[in-house]
Amino acid sequence: AQKVTQAQTEISVVEKEDVTLDCVYETRDTTYYLFWYKQPPSGELVFLIRRNSFDEQNEISGRYSWNFQKSTSSFNFTITASQVVDSAVYFCALFESGAGSYQLTFGKGTKLSVIP
Amino acid sequence: EPEVTQTPSHQVTQMGQEVILRCVPISNHLYFYWYRQILGQKVEFLVSFYNNEISEKSEIFDDQFSVERPDGSNFTLKIRSTKLEDSAMYFCASRAGQGGLGYEQYFGPGTRLTVT
Numbered sequence: 513a514q515k516v517t518q519a520q521t522e523i524s525v526v527e528k529e530d531v532t533l534d535c536v537y538e539t540r541d542t543t544y545y546l547f548w549y550k551q552p553p554s555g556e557l558v559f560l561i562r563r564n565s566f567d568e569q570n571e572i573s574g575r576y577s578w579n580f581q582k583s584t585s586s587f588n589f590t591i592t593a594s595q596v597v598d599s600a601v602y603f604c605a606l607f608e609s610g611a612g613s614y615q616l617t618f619g620k621g622t623k624l625s626v627i628p
Numbered sequence: 629e630p631e632v633t634q635t636p637s638h639q640v641t642q643m644g645q646e647v648i649l650r651c652v653p654i655s656n657h658l659y660f661y662w663y664r665q666i667l668g669q670k671v672e673f674l675v676s677f678y679n680n681e682i683s684e685k686s687e688i689f690d691d692q693f694s695v696e697r698p699d700g701s702n703f704t705l706k707i708r709s710t711k712l713e714d715s716a717m718y719f720c721a722s723r724a725g726q727g728g729l730g731y732e733q734y735f736g737p738g739t740r741l742t743v744t
Contacts, residue, residue, distance in 0.1 A: 545731050555717055557671070557735040603671060607731055614659065615673040615684060616721075616733055 515539065516606050518619035525594050526627050533589045533622045535604030541565075545607040546580065546587045547616065552600045560602075563587065594626045630654045632736035634720050640742045641710055649705045649739045651720030660703045661721040661733060662695065664688065671719065677703065710743045717741075 517536045525531045537546065548560040561571065563580050571578045575592045591598055601621045607614070633652045641647050653660050662674040675685040677695055694706045703722075707714055717740050721733040 547732075549735075555740070556737045557719060559732070559734070562732050605671075607733075609731060614676055614731075615661065615686075616663075616671075617673070618671040620670045 514619070515617045516604055516619035518602075518604055518622050520622045521620070522623045522625070524625045524627060527596060528593050530590060530592050531594050531624065531626075533591075533602050533604075533624065535587045535589065535619060537585050537587065537604070537606045539585075539606060539608050541608040543609050545609065547605040547607065548578070548587075548589050549603045549605060549618075550600045551603060551621070557603070560589075591624075594624075596626050596628050599624060599626045630734075632720055632722055632734050634718075634736035634739050636739060637737065638740045638742070640744065643712060643743055644709050647707050647710055647741065649707075649718050649720075649741070651703045651705070651736055652701050653703055653720065653722030654724075654734055655701070656724065657722035657734075658725050659683075659723045660695075660697070661723075662705045663719040663721065663735075665717045665719065665738075666713075667716070674705075674718075707741075710741075712743050715741055715743045 515538050519534055544565045546563045550558040550560055561578055568580050577590045579588045601623045603621045604619045605616045607616050635650045639647055660677040663671050664674050665671045673686050675689045675695055676683045692708045696704050717738045719738045720736040723733045724730040
């Protein structure tokens with residue numbers, strides 16, 4: 513079973529539209545961290561946000577917002593008023609600190625294309 | 629701002645050759661990682677390294693792979709006899725330590741390995 517599921521493989525939106533990228537995770541740990549990374553066409557991984565399992569507050573940073581819901585094991589990412597520069601692959605990742613495994617487990621990514 | 633660096637950015641090698649990918653983690657970090665991303669796929673964990681030894685490795689990390697921290701700054705990944713399927717982007721990452729911000733992994737820009 514996938515620990516991190518990003519069901520949307522590819523999404524296309526027209527510039528200025530809002531878009532939500534879904535992430536569902538699976539863990540038995542009570543202490544864990546969730547991350548979102550952006551991978552532009554240049555290939556590097558750009559850190560966007562980290563959220564720990566004890567902090568369910570939603571967060572907004574400019575046009576980006578994140579909705580963390582433990583009840584549904586989801587950590588969704590919304591881009592408001594999308595721009596062409598948002599075109600990239602977005603990865604959700606899970607870090608489980610309690611099981612002695614200190615690796616990041618990534619989802620398969622969602623490729624976002626923003627059309628001008 | 630401190631960052632993880634990787635060299636070279638692109639390496640082309642012939643099948644059966646040995647390659648060494650180099651990384652310089654952030655200087656006060658204690659935990660080091662290698663991840664791999666085959667083109668168009670998700671980022672996969674290879675190995676983690678702490679206190680001068682491997683702390684965890686994935687099934688991908690077989691006897692053809694090795695890691696080393698030869699001095700106080702470099703962290704290397706060696707592939708002994710490359711195969712075509714080793715062609716991928718290899719990311720190095722490091723993190724500071726335990727708890728909170730210490731779990732945040734900082735990624736290098738990656739080395740694209742092409743095996744011909």
